Structures are given as structure tokens and as C-alpha cells.
Amino acid sequence: xxxxxxxxxxxxxxxxxxxIAGPKECQGIIGRYVExxxxxDMYGESTFEKAECKMLSKVIHGAISNAGLQRDDVDMIVxxxxxxxxxxxxxxxxxxxxxxxxxxxxxxxxxxxxAVAAAFVDGGFCRRVVAATGSHFASAERQYRYPLELGxxxxxxxxxxxxxxxxxxxxGEGDGVKITSATLGKVVDFGVTDVNNMGAAMAPAxxxxxxxxxxxxxxxxxxxxxxxxxxxxxxxxxxxxxxTWEKGLDISANHVDCGEIIYNVIEDEFxxxxxxxxxxxxxxxxxxxxxxxxxxxRILFVATGALLSxxxxxxxxxxxxxxxxxxxxx
Amino acid sequence: xxxxxxxxxxxxxxxxxxxIAGPKECQGIIGRYVExxxxxDMYGESTFEKAECKMLSKVIHGAISNAGLQRDDVDMIVxxxxxxxxxxxxxxxxxxxxxxxxxxxxxxxxxxxxAVAAAFVDGGFCRRVVAATGSHFASAERQYRYPLELGxxxxxxxxxxxxxxxxxxxxGEGDGVKITSATLGKVVDFGVTDVNNMGAAMAPAxxxxxxxxxxxxxxxxxxxxxxxxxxxxxxxxxxxxxxTWEKGLDISANHVDCGEIIYNVIEDEFxxxxxxxxxxxxxxxxxxxxxxxxxxxRILFVATGALLSxxxxxxxxxxxxxxxxxxxxx
Numbered sequence: 001x002x003x004x005x006x007x008x009x010x011x012x013x014x015x016x017x018x019x020i021a022g023p024k025e026c027q028g029i030i031g032r033y034v035e036x037x038x039x040x041d042m043y044g045e046s047t048f049e050k051a052e053c054k055m056l057s058k059v060i061h062g063a064i065s066n067a068g069l070q071r072d073d074v075d076m077i078v079x080x081x082x083x084x085x086x087x088x089x090x091x092x093x094x095x096x097x098x099x100x101x102x103x104x105x106x107x108x109x110x111x112x113x114x115a116v117a118a119a120f121v122d123g124g125f126c127r128r129v130v131a132a133t134g135s136h137f138a139s140a141e142r143q144y145r146y147p148l149e150l151g152x153x154x155x156x157x158x159x160x161x162x163x164x165x166x167x168x169x170x171x172g173e174g175d176g177v178k179i180t181s182a183t184l185g186k187v188v189d190f191g192v193t194d195v196n197n198m199g200a201a202m203a204p205a206x207x208x209x210x211x212x213x214x215x216x217x218x219x220x221x222x223x224x225x226x227x228x229x230x231x232x233x234x235x236x237x238x239x240x241x242x243x244t245w246e247k248g249l250d251i252s253a254n255h256v257d258c259g260e261i262i263y264n265v266i267e268d269e270f271x272x273x274x275x276x277x278x279x280x281x282x283x284x285x286x287x288x289x290x291x292x293x294x295x296x297x298r299i300l301f302v303a304t305g306a307l308l309s310x311x312x313x314x315x316x317x318x319x320x321x322x323x324x325x326x327x328x329x330x
Numbered sequence: 331x332x333x334x335x336x337x338x339x340x341x342x343x344x345x346x347x348x349x350i351a352g353p354k355e356c357q358g359i360i361g362r363y364v365e366x367x368x369x370x371d372m373y374g375e376s377t378f379e380k381a382e383c384k385m386l387s388k389v390i391h392g393a394i395s396n397a398g399l400q401r402d403d404v405d406m407i408v409x410x411x412x413x414x415x416x417x418x419x420x421x422x423x424x425x426x427x428x429x430x431x432x433x434x435x436x437x438x439x440x441x442x443x444x445a446v447a448a449a450f451v452d453g454g455f456c457r458r459v460v461a462a463t464g465s466h467f468a469s470a471e472r473q474y475r476y477p478l479e480l481g482x483x484x485x486x487x488x489x490x491x492x493x494x495x496x497x498x499x500x501x502g503e504g505d506g507v508k509i510t511s512a513t514l515g516k517v518v519d520f521g522v523t524d525v526n527n528m529g530a531a532m533a534p535a536x537x538x539x540x541x542x543x544x545x546x547x548x549x550x551x552x553x554x555x556x557x558x559x560x561x562x563x564x565x566x567x568x569x570x571x572x573x574t575w576e577k578g579l580d581i582s583a584n585h586v587d588c589g590e591i592i593y594n595v596i597e598d599e600f601x602x603x604x605x606x607x608x609x610x611x612x613x614x615x616x617x618x619x620x621x622x623x624x625x626x627x628r629i630l631f632v633a634t635g636a637l638l639s640x641x642x643x644x645x646x647x648x649x650x651x652x653x654x655x656x657x658x659x660x
Contacts, residue, residue, distance in 0.1 A: 004429050006450075006455040006456070046645075047645050049641055049642070049645065050645065076514060080432075080434060083639065083641070084414040084415070084639045084640070084641065085414070085434065085436065085637060085638065085639035085642075086434045086637075087637070087638070087639045087641065087642045090517060090637035090650055090652075091517075091637075091642065091647070091650060093516075093517040093650075094517040094519050094650045096516075096517075097516055098516060099334050099514035099515060099516055100514070100515070100516060100517050100652060101433070101435075101442065101446070101514060102410075102433060102434040102435050102442070102637070102652075103431070103432060103433050103434065104410060104415065104416045104432040104433065104434045105431075105432050106415065112431065112432070116431070116446070119449065119450060119453055119455055120336075120449060120453075122453065123449055123450075123452065123453025123454070123455070124453070125336040125449055125453070126336070143641075184406060184429035184430070184431060185429060185430065186423075186426075186427055186428060186429055186430060187420060187421075187423040187424040187426075187430050189424050307415060307416075307417070307420035307421075307432070308415065308417070309413065309414045309415035309417045310414070311379055311413070311414060311417065311473075312379070312415075312417045312421065315376075315377050315379065315380065317421070320420055320421060320423075320424045322420075322430060322432075
């Protein structure tokens with residue numbers, strides 16, 4: 001397109017959200033905003049994966065009921081997660097007799113699903129769509145890294161997969177936060193092979209999409225209260241600021257990263273939070289609340305994803321990454 | 331929506347396709363229609379996964395060049411595959427500097443990606459989108475079942491994952507096969523737990539989407555030359571015919587299943603082909619050719635997917651399935 005940004009003329013809006021988070025996550029900034037605060041991250045289930053799925057199902061249901069709707073009022077669910085074959089999303093969708101569009105964008109899923117939901121509503125294909133995603137520390141650890149029981153030491157560049165989920169109901173009308181554009185990302189690979197350093201791998205993708213957004217829309221940086229990235233963490237966030245600065249765009253004054261801010265007290269998280277649930281819960285609880293109250297009027301929400309698998313890394317591949325952005329306005 | 335079917339008023343069309351298939355697949359009906367016939371299903375690569383990725387990259391490139399276009403003319407690639415974290419699609423997209431939307435619908439991916447591509451083109455968000463998917467027998471076997479080296483005996487209800495890929499270039503204008511509607515499927519789970527019997531697991535999802543299509547559009551079965559399912563195989567295909575017949579819709583006269591017809595000689599394939607590449611290669615080679623020549627004027631293409639993972643099955647879950655349909659017209 002030359003221009004990666006698509007515009008939503010009818011301004012579909014997020015009329016309701018729903019969020020859930022684990023006990024560790026609720027100690028941080030989202031604690032006062034999250035809808036359901038878990039005291040036990042097993043959530044009454046027998047496995048981590050079932051707990052993750054239940055969390056996702058809970059926020060999909062919550063987004064619908066918080067909008068004062070029934071599931072019959074919803075035309076589509078767009079969802080995905082980090083687990084192989086996105087089982088959390090697929091099994092959660094089984095609970096709803098609603099058409100389901102499975103997406104995979106790793107930790108960029110919240111932005112990807114919002115962009116797809118907005119396109120289907122703005123295009124006149126659906127009236128209401130739920131966009132949702134989530135992640136769970138324990139299911140991610142054993143799938144991507146090591147069994148928790150091994151007690152492996154984490155390197156200092158590592159991040160901590162957030163146990164949380166967030167869902168948004170996107171509708172063609174009603175009061176809410178408007179989605180005015182989406183900048184769909186390209187796959188960017190700077191050759192990073194350290195699977196513990198997701199921030200460094202994903203920062204170039206975030207940079208690419210942010211630059212594409214400002215190049216395409218010809219907007220000023222000042223038009224945004226915040227440039228919010230998904231889960232670059234503290235190190236990745238610094239790299240992003242350097243990369244954009246080198247390209248002539250100094251985002252340092254109004255950039256914030258969900259992974260960097262989600263945990264108050266850094267114990268084992270090192271660079272902060274990661275996972276699809278990280279940006280999903282921060283956006284749909286804290287940021288949504290601040291936008292609805294008028295504290296933030298315009299946000300560029302840029303969720304980033306690392307598109308690796310254990311097989312690709314095992315075969316010596318580097319980590320291709322992606323970032324999708326949506327413009328949110330109140 | 332009550333109605334699961336969305337209509338594309340501007341009738342986006344498939345203006346070009348590209349296909350590739352392994353030596354076993356090329357012995358069958360697609361042999362005369364496939365663009366690239368491999369003599370070796372390693373495709374010059376060192377691993378099955380890299381071969382699968384290269385196949386997908388080849389058909390994305392092929393769909394673009396067969397339309398007489400350059401990659402800069404394409405606004406988006408919509409793709410997914412069967413591998414964990416859809417690495418074939420993500421790594422293939424790395425070769426193209428084009429916005430990428432990763433989707434996951436297991437073997438329903440060809441229909442899902444076509445529906446998303448058509449919606450983005452019809453909604454005026456993109457001018458040209460590539461929809462593509464593929465699968466590889468060897469990478470699927472070792473991920474979902476057993477290492478090939480074990481030489482496990484396959485049960486008679488099993489299917490054979492097709493080594494193939496197919497891509498379609500969907501554009502707002504030009505000569506081609508029109509996509510006039512899409513019926514997005516719900517997740518349907520009839521409680522089947524036999525991971526070797528995908529046909530039985532997926533048939534109820536196909537039935538659900540086909541019934542939703544005819545209920546929503548109020549069209550006659552006779553309006554279609556063919557009702558094409560993705561990869562139910564011989565057994566699943568018979569189950570689908572029974573299920574639809576019980577609901578008062580007798581599709582037996584014009585139903586065909588890509589998995590059932592793809593292999594001429596049944597050796598180890600038992601119920602036929604499966605995998606995301608199965609319906610992708612049959613649609614984009616044989617069926618596309620027959621539609622362009624006018625032999626088929628109207629097809630309901632219903633690709634089915636089994637949304638399980640080895641983890642979900644290991645945790646005692648049944649197999650949730652989905653089917654997405656697109657109406658193709660010449």
C-alpha cells in the first residue's frame with residue numbers, strides 16, 4: 001500500500017471491556033482497575049492451560065455483559081493466544097455459539113484482534129465483535145522454556161509472562177473509545193537469536209510500525225497523549241526509544257510500555273511483563289478507564305509479538321517479530 | 331447476527347493463484363493443474379519445517395507474480411498454517427515487506443484467510459491481499475503424532491496430511507473468481523476424542539456452517555454446482571452427508587471433499603488427505619482452473635479445521651472444530 005495504515009471512517013468503538021489478572025499482577029498498577037482479581041492463578045482448574053482458557057472465556061463473557069448485551073447480540077469473536085494451536089481461544093470460543101475468527105500474532109494479538117474487529121464493524125460486515133486475548137505465566141513457561149519444576153535461573157534480560165486476559169467489545173455505535181485507524185505491521189527480523197531477550201527482538205518491529213504510522217498518517221507525535229507499546233519490557237523499551245530517535249522521531253516524552261509498568265516491585269521479572277495478556281489487561285483496564293474519564297484523549301496502542309517457536313529456535317532460526325498499532329480516541 | 335453470512339457487495343475476486351505440491355500429491359487429480367510439482371518433498375531444505383515454509387513463500391510470491399504484480403502492489407498477506415506459532419506463515423511473511431495478518435484455523439485456514447482478505451478488500455481497506463496456507467506431511471506427523479522414524483501403524487480412520495500449499499491474490503478489480511459471501515463458523519464440539527478420526531470430529535462443524543449458510547442466505551442447493559469441503563476424508567464426508575440429510579438438506583448430489591479426491595491411489599492414506607494444504611491446493615489449482623474455464627460457475631467452499639493440540643488431547647479434552655465457508659462465483 002505504500003501506506004500501511006487503514007482508516008475506519010465510521011469510527012467503531014470499544015463500548016465495554018473486561019479484564020482478569022493473577023495475584024502477582026494485581027499488586028501493580030492494574031490492581032485498582034482490573035475487573036476480576038484472582039487470588040489463585042489456577043482459577044479452580046486442574047491445569048495451567050485450562051486456567052488460561054477459563055480466564056479468556058471469562059473476559060469474553062464479561063465484555064459482552066458489561067456492554068449490556070447477550071451473546072446472541074455478538075456477530076463474531078476474534079481471539080488468539082500464545083499456546084500451540086491457540087487452544088485457549090478455540091476452547092473459550094466453544095463456550096459461545098458465536099462465529100469465531102482465530103488469529104495468531106503472539107503478544108501482538110490484542111492490537112491485531114482490535115484491528116480485525118474494527119475492520120469488520122467499519123466495513124459493515126458485523127455490528128458487534130469481541131476482541132480478546134490472554135496469557136498465563138505457567139503455561140507459557142512450560143511451552144516455550146522449561147518446566148517450572150526444574151527451577152531454572154532466569155537471565156537478567158528475561159521478562160515474566162503475565163497471567164491475565166483482556167477483552168473488548170467493538171461496536172458500530174454507542175459510547176466508548178473510538179478506533180480510528182490501524183497500522184498493520186510487517187514481519188521484521190533483526191537477527192536476534194536470544195530467546196530470553198524478547199525486548200531486543202521486538203523493538204525493531206515496534207519501531208518499524210510506529211515509523212510507518214507517522215509516515216503514512218503525516219500526524220504529529222504531539223497529537224498523541226501516549227505511544228503505548230505492548231511488552232517490550234524495560235530493555236526493549238530503551239532500545240525502541242534509541243531506534244526511533246535515530247530515525248528522527250523522539251518518542252521518549254510520551255512513550256510507555258505495558259510490560260515495563262505492569263509490575264510495581266521487580267523481583268524475578270527483571271525487564272518486566274510480557275505475554276499476550278500483558279498489553280491486553282493494561283489496555284482494557286487501566287488505559288481504558290483513563291480514556292473513558294478523559295485523562296488520556298488519544299493513544300497509539302502498539303502491541304508487539306515475537307513469532308518464534310521452540311522448533312524454529314531449535315533449528316537455528318532468529319526471531320521474526322511484528323507490531324500492529326491501533327489509534328484510540330476519546 | 332442470527333445470520334452468520336456476510337456479503338461482499340463489491341465482489342472482490344481471486345485474480346490469480348499459485349500452488350505447489352509434493353510428489354505423492356501430484357500423482358492425483360491436482361497433478362495436471364498444480365503450478366509447481368516437487369520431485370522431492372524436502373524442497374532442497376534441511377528440515378521438514380523449512381521445506382513447508384519455503385512452499386508457502388513460493389505460492390505467496392507466485393500469486394503476486396501470476397497477477398502481474400510486484401510485492402509493493404500488495405497491501406496485506408493473510409496466512410496461517412498448522413505448525414506451532416504458525417512459523418511457516420510468519421517466516422514466509424518475513425520474505426515480503428508487506429503487512430502480515432497471522433490467522434489460525436487449522437485446516438480451515440484457506441477459507442478463513444479468503445474471508446478476511448475479501449472483507450478487507452470489500453471494506454475498502456486494502457486493494458490487494460494475498461490469502462495463503464499450506465501443510466507438510468512430515469512436519470505435521472512429528473508435531474501432532476509420532477516421529478516418522480518410529481514407523482507407527484496408522485489406524486484405518488486416519489488421513490494423510492497433504493504436502494502442498496496454495497495462495498490466492500484477492501483484488502478489488504480484475505478478471506477472476508468472485509468471492510460474493512462468507513459464512514464464518516462457530517466452534518462445534520461433538521465430543522469426539524479420537525485424534526486419528528478428524529473426519530468424524532470435523533463433520534459436525536461442516537454441517538453447522540453449511541446449514542447456517544443456506545438458512546441465512548435462503549438460497550437453493552441447486553444454485554451451487556458444488557459444495558466443496560476441505561479435508562473430511564471419505565468417512566467424514568459420509569458423516570457430513572448423513573448429518574445434513576437428517577437436517578433436511580441432501581447435499582449428496584453435489585458434494586465433494588478435497589481430502590477424499592486428492593489421492594488417486596489409496597495406499598497408506600486410508601480416508602484420504604488432510605491438512606491446511608489439502609483444500610488450499612485443490613481450490614487454487616483444480617477448482618480455480620475449472621471455474622475460470624466456466625466448467626463450474628458457483629461453488630460453496632467450506633474448509634474445516636480441528637482446533638486441538640497435543641496438550642489439549644493429553645489433558646483429556648475432546649476436539650473442537652470449525653468450518654468457514656466462502657461463496658465463489660464465475
